[in-house]
Every structure is written in structure tokens, then in C-alpha cells.
Amino acid sequence: METLDTTAAVLPLIPGYATSRQLGRGSSSTVWLVTRDKDGARFAVKCFGAREPDGPALQRTVLDEVTRELRLLSGLRHEHLVRVHELLQVGGTPGASYGLVMDYAAGGSLANLMSGRGRLPVGETITILTPIAQVLDYLHGSGTVHGDVSPANILFTAEGKPLLADLGFAARVGDPHGNADVGTQGFLDPASIALGEGSAAGRELLPQRDVYSLAAVGWYCLTGAVPGVERHRPPLSLVAPDVPKALTAALEAALDPDPQRRPSAREFSTAVFRSAGPEALDLSGSVHHSVIPELLTRRQALRRARRRTPRWVVAWRIALTRGFQPKPKHMPRSAPSREGRGRPLKGRPKAVGLSLRLGLSVAAAVLVGAGSWAVWQQNQPPAPALNLAPLEDPLATTRKAPGGPPSVELPARLAQGLHSEDPEVAVSALAAVRDLALGEGRLEVLALVNAPGSPAEAADKEVGDYLRESGTVFAGLVTTLSGVTVDDSPQTDHVLVSLSAATSGYEERLTTGAKVRAQEPVAPQQLRLHLVRSAGRWWVLEILGPVTAD
Numbered sequence: 001m002e003t004l005d006t007t008a009a010v011l012p013l014i015p016g017y018a019t020s021r022q023l024g025r026g027s028s029s030t031v032w033l034v035t036r037d038k039d040g041a042r043f044a045v046k047c048f049g050a051r052e053p054d055g056p057a058l059q060r061t062v063l064d065e066v067t068r069e070l071r072l073l074s075g076l077r078h079e080h081l082v083r084v085h086e087l088l089q090v091g092g093t094p095g096a097s098y099g100l101v102m103d104y105a106a107g108g109s110l111a112n113l114m115s116g117r118g119r120l121p122v123g124e125t126i127t128i129l130t131p132i133a134q135v136l137d138y139l140h141g142s143g144t145v146h147g148d149v150s151p152a153n154i155l156f157t158a159e160g161k162p163l164l165a166d167l168g169f170a171a172r173v174g175d176p177h178g179n180a181d182v183g184t185q186g187f188l189d190p191a192s193i194a195l196g197e198g199s200a201a202g203r204e205l206l207p208q209r210d211v212y213s214l215a216a217v218g219w220y221c222l223t224g225a226v227p228g229v230e231r232h233r234p235p236l237s238l239v240a241p242d243v244p245k246a247l248t249a250a251l252e253a254a255l256d257p258d259p260q261r262r263p264s265a266r267e268f269s270t271a272v273f274r275s276a277g278p279e280a281l282d283l284s285g286s287v288h289h290s291v292i293p294e295l296l297t298r299r300q301a302l303r304r305a306r307r308r309t310p311r312w313v314v315a316w317r318i319a320l321t322r323g324f325q326p327k328p329k330h331m332p333r334s335a336p337s338r339e340g341r342g343r344p345l346k347g348r349p350k351a352v353g354l355s356l357r358l359g360l361s362v363a364a365a366v367l368v369g370a371g372s373w374a375v376w377q378q379n380q381p382p383a384p385a386l387n388l389a390p391l392e393d394p395l396a397t398t399r400k401a402p403g404g405p406p407s408v409e410l411p412a413r414l415a416q417g418l419h420s421e422d423p424e425v426a427v428s429a430l431a432a433v434r435d436l437a438l439g440e441g442r443l444e445v446l447a448l449v450n451a452p453g454s455p456a457e458a459a460d461k462e463v464g465d466y467l468r469e470s471g472t473v474f475a476g477l478v479t480t481l482s483g484v485t486v487d488d489s490p491q492t493d494h495v496l497v498s499l500s501a502a503t504s505g506y507e508e509r510l511t512t513g514a515k516v517r518a519q520e521p522v523a524p525q526q527l528r529l530h531l532v533r534s535a536g537r538w539w540v541l542e543i544l545g546p547v548t549a550d
């Protein structure tokens with residue numbers, strides 16, 4: 001359970017916010033939970049200098065440090081990096097001169113979690129290491145080194161999503177502020193301490209140092225102890241025999257005494273991700289009692305959900321799967337460089353596992369714009385012999401039968417379009433309703449677009465299942481139809497509509513609004529849609545390619 005000596009701290013006065021309780025303490029700051037007066041939103045405020053005597057010189061140093069951290073953080077944005085909102089002057093406690101307002105991580109820190117749990121199972125360790133390695137890859141790619149990756153600086157949201165915090169020791173690669181021998185004991189790269197002694201080059205922070213520290217965090221999670229220097233370190237397989245070989249190999253490669261032999265953060269994240277399946281974190285024993293009700297990862301919920309993979313894990317699993325490109329067999333080994341590209345991991349990579357293959361097949365559906373009707377066409381199963389029963393229109397059903405299935409609400413313009421007798425008008429409404437379903441996550445309205453049991457329904461079900469599982473929507477998806485013509489048909493209740501369908505660019509977003517990826521627009525595709533008329537309106541039965549001249 002999170003415990004703090006709050007009696008020793010005086011509540012800071014933060015203009016525009018009400019202070020509730022202390023969240024934690026670092027070497028240079030105390031961190032407080034606050035509520036914003038204007039809207040009740042909660043934030044964490046990191047107050048600097050609270051434990052130092054006041055004085056103008058100190059105030060200047062504190063301000064320099066805080067503005068440096070703010071400058072570094074304000075240019076950086078990543079789903080797994082704590083966001084900083086503003087810098088404020090605070091009062092009420094001696095020396096508490098400035099405060100950084102940040103996102104509040106309700107799940108507490110990994111340090112708190114470990115103090116209650118002692119060790120973590122492999123799956124939970126993977127849930128922590130993979131996204132933190134991803135955010136390090138992002139930082140390194142933008143020329144920044146964190147400098148103090150440690151359990152106190154890995155925080156969790158209420159959903160158990162890991163966040164990297166505290167860029168107080170961070171530096172741009174080559175920055176003279178870089179300080180190789182500061183950080184947290186046990187997680188600090190021994191090689192950079194050795195380099196730092198008396199060497200100007202050694203003061204420079206290198207990305208490989210973060211990789212070492214994160215691997216040390218992984219070792220700590222699995223064993224409850226820090227790895228120590230190589231000559232005193234027992235083999236991981238002895239201390240934690242249940243750890244899969246691939247994870248042991250990834251950790252050992254990242255703890256290599258020679259920084260140049262370590263994997264890059266990206267290589268490390270891929271190797272860890274491939275080594276075993278992630279599991280939802282159980283934070284219920286480590287957080288402040290007031291947080292328990294909002295924890296989505298609490299024990300009971302976990303039992304009920306049978307340790308279901310959280311949505312954001314599914315999202316990064318798919319993102320990683322997409323990024324995975326098998327290397328050509330004889331690709332030359334990457335030369336060590338200062339940008340942090342160490343050598344690839346030693347040992348053979350594990351064969352692509354079932355979850356990856358599943359991920360790949362889902363990714364195949366979403367890779368090239370699952371919103372596009374052209375992709376939809378490729379995903380359709382072969383058309384079955386069609387013998388459709390008369391359909392029930394969910395729009396009409398709810399009007400007819402109060403107390404029946406839940407009402408399907410649509411903007412009047414779309415509802416009218418769907419009921420148009422003219423297939424040219426109806427097809428535009430069908431496209432717009434489909435955009436609404438995928439763009440806003442209102443997947444139930446897909447039932448208004450596709451005829452039940454049809455190939456079109458089966459194809460959209462795949463996209464819908466993907467969105468449901470990953471908890472995402474295709475925000476901003478717009479399908480534009482042009483050149484719509486209705487082919488002559490001998491049957492009055494079946495038509496083929498030829499058209500050109502273009503799909504706008506859109507962003508795949510989590511329901512929290514966080515962006516997962518951006519999709520480029522898809523150029524216009526010539527298609528024919530087979531529509532069927534039933535229950536007084538048109539439905540999509542099948543998507544066909546254009547007529548070919550053969």
C-alpha cells in the first residue's frame with residue numbers, strides 16, 4: 001500500500017488548484033495530488049525545492065532546472081510519457097517555489113508496486129517493459145536520453161498503463177548537462193560510471209545507458225533484486241527458473257557490460273514483446289486506498305475478466321506487430337553508433353508465435369485502410385448461395401416495438417437516405433452510416449448497412465471485431481463516392497451499383513482520444529456494390545471489383 005510521511009510536509013498553495021495529498025517524494029521535489037478549481041480535473045504537481053532552505057541563488061537554480069525539464073518535455077509527446085501541462089509559482093511551504101503540473105498517474109509507481117509484491121510474474125513484467133522500451137526508442141529517436149530509468153520513475157494509470165516520468169536527469173545526446181554518474185543506485189549503468197570518471201566524453205549520456213537501466217528494472221521485477229555488476233550476477237535462469245529463455249537472453253544482452261554490444265531500445269522492446277504474452281497488472285495492493293475503486297486492474301475485476309489483456313496492450317501489440325519486418329537472412333550487423341543502435345540481440349529470434357500471427361492477420365485487415373471499401377472487398381469470404389429471409393430494419397423495428405431491442409439513433413438526413421427507393425441515393429447513405437460506425441465506434445449501426453448473413457457483413461465483422469478488441473475508432477474516416485450509376489437489372493429487388501470510392505485519411509484513436517496511428521488517404525477505387533432490397537430499403541450484400549474487359 002502506498003504510504004507516505006505526509007505529516008512532515010506542509011501543503012503547498014497552488015493558485016487555481018486545491019491540494020489533496022502527497023503522492024511521492026524525490027531527491028529534489030515533493031509531488032502532490034491536486035484538483036483544478038475550474039473543472040475538477042485531477043493532476044499531479046511536482047514542487048521543487050521544498051526540502052531546501054530558501055534563497056535567491058537557490059531559487060535561480062531551481063528555476064533553471066525546472067525550465068530545463070519543462071523545455072525537454074514540452075517538445076515530446078508519447079502515449080507512455082507523463083505529459084506536463086504548465087509551470088506555476090507555488091507558496092505555503094518554505095522553498096517550494098515552482099511546481100510542474102503533470103498528468104496524474106493514479107496507479108502509483110513501480111517502486112510502490114514492488115514494495116508490496118516483492119516479485120512480478122513474467123506477463124506483468126512484459127506489460128511494463130515493452131511500452132517503456134517503446135517510449136525510450138521514441139526519446140532516443142528525438143535525440144533525448146532519459147538518464148534515470150528506475151522503478152520510482154515508472155508510473156501507472158488507473159488502467160495499469162505504464163508511463164515514464166521524471167526527465168529531471170534527461171539530456172539531449174551530447175548535452176554538457178548530461179551527467180553520467182547520477183541516477184538511481186542499482187539501475188545505473190556501471191559502464192557509464194566508469195567512463196564518467198575523469199573523462200569528458202564519459203559525461204555524455206548515451207541511449208545505451210537507458211537500455212541497461214530498463215533491463216535492470218526487468219531483472220528487479222522478476223527477481224526482487226537489482227542485477228549488480230556482471231561478475232557478481234547469478235544467471236537469471238537460476239534465480240528465476242520460470243523466465244522464458246528468450247526473455248533471459250533479451251535482458252542479458254541489454255545488461256552487457258559493453259554499451260556498444262547492447263540492443264537499441266527498439267530491438268529490446270521487440271525482443272521482450274516476442275518472448276511471452278503480456279498480462280494485466282494487479283495494482284490493487286499498492287495504491288492509496290482512495291484509488292482502489294477506480295482501478296480497472298483490481299483483483300476482483302481481474303478474476304472476473306480472467307486476466308483479459310487490456311485494450312491499450314492490444315493496441316501496442318498490434319502496433320508492434322505491424323512494425324515487425326523480418327530481417328533478410330544475411331543482413332549485415334548494424335555498426336555501433338552514438339545514436340544508440342547497438343548490435344542486434346544475440347541468439348536466434350523466437351519463431352513468430354500464435355498471438356503474433358493472429359495479430360498479423362488482424363493487422364492485414366487494418367493495415368492498408370480497413371475503412372476503405374476496396375480493402376473490404378478483398379476481405380470478403382466467397383459469396384454463399386444467397387437465400388435471404390425477409391430482413392427486419394432495426395430503425396423500423398424500434399419504432400414498431402417499444403421495449404424491443406435498443407433504439408438505433410441516426411441523423412435524420414442519413415435515416416432518410418437509407419429509406420430512399422433510389423439505390424443511387426441509398427448507397428451514399430449506406431457509405432456515410434458505415435463511416436459513422438467505424439469513425440465513432442458505433443459498431444451497432446453496421447447492422448443497418450450490411451444484409452445479415454452476407455459476405456459484406458462478414459467482412460465488416462472482422463473490422464468491427466478489431467476495433468472492439470483494440471478499443472479504437474477510425475476518427476475522421478470519410479468515404480466519398482463519385483460516378484454512381486445503377487446497372488440495369490432484371491430483378492427489382494437486386495441491383496449492381498458501379499461507383500468510384502475514395503477514402504479520406506483518418507487517425508486510429510483509442511476511445512480516450514490518444515492517437516495510435518495515422519492512415520493515409522486511399523485513392524479512388526472502381527467498385528460495384530451488389531445491393532438487395534428488403535424491409536422497404538436497400539442493404540449491401542457484396543462488394544465486387546470493377547467489370548473487366550475480357
Ligand SMILES: Nc1ncnc2c1ncn2[C@@H]1O[C@H](COP(=O)(O)OP(=O)(O)OP(=O)(O)O)[C@@H](O)[C@H]1O
Nearest residue numbers: 023024025026027028029031044104105109152166
Ligand atoms: N504524475 C504523477 N502521478 C502520480 N505520482 C507521481 C507523479 N509524478 C511523481 N509521482 C510520485 O512522486 C515520486 C517522486 O517523483 P519524481 O521521481 O518525479 O521526483 P524527483 O524529485 O524527480 O525524484 P528523483 O530526483 O529522486 O528521481 C514518484 O516516485 C511517484 O511515486
